Amino acid sequence: MSDTNKVQLDTGVDAAGTIDEQDPVLIEEQAHLDKIYAKLSAMRDELAAELEHGHEGAAADLRALSDEIRPDFGGAADEVMETLAAIETLNSVIDAYNQYHDFSVDKLRRLLLLLRQPYFAKVRLKMAPDRPARDVYIGAAGMTDERSRPLIVDWRNPVAETYYNQENGQTSYTVNGRTRTVELELRRQFDITRNHLNTYFDTTIAIEDSLLLGALRRHHSEKLKDITATIQREQNEVVRHEDVPALLVNGIAGSGKTSVMLQRIAFLLYRERETLSPSQVHLFGPNAVFEHYIDNVLPSMGEANPQVYTWRDFCEAQGAGGRDLGVDTDPASLEALEAGMGSLFLTVSDLREIRVGDTVLLKANQVEGAVDKYARFGVGPRFCALVTDDLHDRVNRRIASMSKDEELQEEMLGLDVDDQVRFFGETVSPENEQETASLTRRWLEQRFAAAHDEIDRLAWLRLDRVAMRMLNKPSVSASEWLYLRLLITGRGDTDARYVMIDEVQDYTTAQLMVLARHFSRAHFLMLGDEHQAIREGTASFAQIRELFCRTHGSVDECRLLTSYRSSPEITALFSGLVEHDEPVKLASVHRSGVAPHIEVLPDRDAFLAALRERVAAAHDAEGLTAVVAADDGAVSWLAKQLGGAADVIKNDRELPATGVVLMSLRLAKGLEFDHVIIPDASAETYPDTPLARRRLYTAVSRAMHEVTLLAQGELTPLVSA
Numbered sequence: 001m002s003d004t005n006k007v008q009l010d011t012g013v014d015a016a017g018t019i020d021e022q023d024p025v026l027i028e029e030q031a032h033l034d035k036i037y038a039k040l041s042a043m044r045d046e047l048a049a050e051l052e053h054g055h056e057g058a059a060a061d062l063r064a065l066s067d068e069i070r071p072d073f074g075g076a077a078d079e080v081m082e083t084l085a086a087i088e089t090l091n092s093v094i095d096a097y098n099q100y101h102d103f104s105v106d107k108l109r110r111l112l113l114l115l116r117q118p119y120f121a122k123v124r125l126k127m128a129p130d131r132p133a134r135d136v137y138i139g140a141a142g143m144t145d146e147r148s149r150p151l152i153v154d155w156r157n158p159v160a161e162t163y164y165n166q167e168n169g170q171t172s173y174t175v176n177g178r179t180r181t182v183e184l185e186l187r188r189q190f191d192i193t194r195n196h197l198n199t200y201f202d203t204t205i206a207i208e209d210s211l212l213l214g215a216l217r218r219h220h221s222e223k224l225k226d227i228t229a230t231i232q233r234e235q236n237e238v239v240r241h242e243d244v245p246a247l248l249v250n251g252i253a254g255s256g257k258t259s260v261m262l263q264r265i266a267f268l269l270y271r272e273r274e275t276l277s278p279s280q281v282h283l284f285g286p287n288a289v290f291e292h293y294i295d296n297v298l299p300s301m302g303e304a305n306p307q308v309y310t311w312r313d314f315c316e317a318q319g320a321g322g323r324d325l326g327v328d329t330d331p332a333s334l335e336a337l338e339a340g341m342g343s344l345f346l347t348v349s350d351l352r353e354i355r356v357g358d359t360v361l362l363k364a365n366q367v368e369g370a371v372d373k374y375a376r377f378g379v380g381p382r383f384c385a386l387v388t389d390d391l392h393d394r395v396n397r398r399i400a401s402m403s404k405d406e407e408l409q410e411e412m413l414g415l416d417v418d419d420q421v422r423f424f425g426e427t428v429s430p431e432n433e434q435e436t437a438s439l440t441r442r443w444l445e446q447r448f449a450a451a452h453d454e455i456d457r458l459a460w461l462r463l464d465r466v467a468m469r470m471l472n473k474p475s476v477s478a479s480e481w482l483y484l485r486l487l488i489t490g491r492g493d494t495d496a497r498y499v500m501i502d503e504v505q506d507y508t509t510a511q512l513m514v515l516a517r518h519f520s521r522a523h524f525l526m527l528g529d530e531h532q533a534i535r536e537g538t539a540s541f542a543q544i545r546e547l548f549c550r551t552h553g554s555v556d557e558c559r560l561l562t563s564y565r566s567s568p569e570i571t572a573l574f575s576g577l578v579e580h581d582e583p584v585k586l587a588s589v590h591r592s593g594v595a596p597h598i599e600v601l602p603d604r605d606a607f608l609a610a611l612r613e614r615v616a617a618a619h620d621a622e623g624l625t626a627v628v629a630a631d632d633g634a635v636s637w638l639a640k641q642l643g644g645a646a647d648v649i650k651n652d653r654e655l656p657a658t659g660v661v662l663m664s665l666r667l668a669k670g671l672e673f674d675h676v677i678i679p680d681a682s683a684e685t686y687p688d689t690p691l692a693r694r695r696l697y698t699a700v701s702r703a704m705h706e707v708t709l710l711a712q713g714e715l716t717p718l719v720s721a
């Protein structure tokens with residue numbers, strides 16, 4: 001936080017930290033809270049009762065309405081019309097009930113959220129010089145009273161921007177693209193638990209975020225928490241950023257990138273609630289431990305989680321699993337595939353028959369027939385769409401001819417009652433040859449429905465073989481396979497609206513090329529820290545910018561330069577590791593803490609004794625300590641040496657709240673701990689190379705309050721003892 005930020009002026013707490021019960025502001029605000037809390041409670045009770053009775057009422061109404069409908073499709077035209085009209089009425093009544101029900105359930109969800117903490121701030125705003133100022137209370141959700149007057153405004157509402165701007169006096173907010181200038185007379189923060197006002201903070205001269213400092217004093221928690229009440233100004237610029245095709249956030253370790261990304265998802269789900277569903281938002285994280293770490297944030301804000309993947313999950317979901325994952329694929333090979341499309345011709349050995357189980361529905365030469373028919377268009381999206389349609393037709397024709405096969409007809413006639421009901425919705429007894437054939441066809445269509453899915457997922461094309469030939473390589477990676485499929489089909493996920501990539505500095509240009517093409521219509525939010533690129537060969541921010549300018553037209557950028565995680569001492573240690581030509585000034589908002597402990601041990605015995613001593617001490621301390629080793633080999637060796645003293649974290653494990661864990665740097669990505677012990681801070685593991693520098697920066701910056709570096713033999717030249 002900058003030096004210009006001053007301590008707040010008024011609070012309900014005196015210098016000794018005791019609450020002044022006589023403080024008139026505290027009394028007035030507690031009275032307001034009592035009133036709002038009582039209203040929220042009454043609304044909750046009323047709505048819960050209404051929903052309960054509504055269920056019974058709705059069920060009775062629907063029964064009565066459906067009793068009135070006499071299905072009559074065989075009678076005169078006007079009777080049929082009448083029946084159809086009655087069904088339509090019934091459907092619209094059901095829709096109305098559903099809408100009412102959805103609205104009520106959503107309102108109840110908001111009420112329950114607010115009853116935990118009705119609001120966390122208020123701003124007093126003068127909307128126009130000749131109008132009196134009005135108070136706006138801001139909370140995790142919005143709520144109006146029975147006359148539609150706002151009781152609490154959602155933090156994502158445009159007017160709440162005046163709180164996050166952290167400006168006193170003249171400030172502004174944007175509604176529907178128009179900027180409104182207003183006068184902020186008061187910005188008051190509240191610490192509230194249910195109906196109890198613990199304290200408040202007024203920030204009337206310059207802004208210091210007292211709530212933030214309070215929030216940061218706490219210990220590590222096993223799950224990341226939302227930061228709704230304390231989003232800082234630079235972070236708010238990302239959360240409320242206008243909707244652009246690609247937004248790249250470059251932020252130092254602990255600057256809140258992950259938190260900001262989740263707040264932005266909540267913001268988008270609110271602002272676009274009419275059209276955006278969480279399933280249209282895709283989030284890429286570094287590993288499964290991280291996935292568990294963040295999975296509570298959106299639900300705690302009353303929003304559903306998006307689709308979360310690691311690169312591996314994505315490849316597997318796309319059917320590209322089982323290959324090398326392509327994290328080292330050279331972008332040049334994807335470019336070579338693209339360049340090779342113009343001269344690509346398919347031969348019969350590139351094609352595969354279409355089968356379901358043991359039944360071959362189309363032989364490879366029949367598939368070749370479809371391919372040859374459209375070869376003149378050249379292999380690509382148009383060709384692919386035409387071949388696909390043709391293959392669907394061929395499968396349908398094949399099923400039609402199979403339905404005349406006597407053996408298959410016999411098989412259909414022999415279906416037991418359960419299967420008949422499953423396939424036809426009723427039991428059947430065909431009366432003539434035509435009916436038998438028609439039922440056999442319906443049955444075969446369902447039995448071989450998977451053939452159509454196979455056609456759509458390009459099972460008829462031996463993509464690996466084609467790619468190997470184009471690249472002249474003995475095998476292809478998942479990245480190459482996926483990219484070629486995208487080039488041929490021209491379509492990835494066209495329904496996706498937003499793709500969020502956390503830790504983007506760990507992706508290669510090739511991986512990002514695949515994602516940019518797969519989610520070609522989606523808007524991207526990419527967040528990362530170039531100093532935390534822990535693998536060789538990943539994309540630089542300049543390369544990311546260049547790629548997305550090409551694929552998405554433009555890239556907007558935001559920077560986050562304050563660490564909200566680490567103490568000033570730890571921030572100084574990891575910012576000292578940033579390569580020197582970078583003119584960045586990194587800051588911590590924390591009060592001073594403990595100096596880093598750096599110890600060089602002469603031999604293995606001395607090293608292990610020191611490590612065991614530190615681990616034992618960590619068990620007695622509060623919070624969670626992580627021993628972060630450079631790689632999996634080091635983790636195995638240390639696990640043996642430490643015995644049960646440290647809990648080894650492998651992929652897909654949740655973090656405990658306290659104790660000591662042992663994990664590799666790769667898995668520690670994106671996480672944080674009260675205390676980090678780096679057991680291999682030697683010159684051998686962390687030599688003076690740019691990669692080792694970034695790896696050490698990443699390891700050190702996982703620490704909130706304490707960091708210990710132990711080196712056996714020579715200390716890494718990157719730090720001084």
Ligand SMILES: Nc1ncnc2c1ncn2[C@@H]1O[C@H](COP(=O)(O)OP(=O)(O)OP(=O)(O)O)[C@@H](O)[C@H]1O
Pocket residue numbers: 212215216224225227230231232235251252253254255256257258259260529564565669670671672701
């Ligand atoms: N505005 C804020 N208010 C309260 N806490 C915050 C705020 N911003 C960040 N934090 C806290 O700081 C810590 C770091 O945040 P986060 O993990 O989102 O940072 P990051 O930039 O993704 O870190 P890294 O890149 O090092 O993994 C978290 O504990 C988060 O809750």
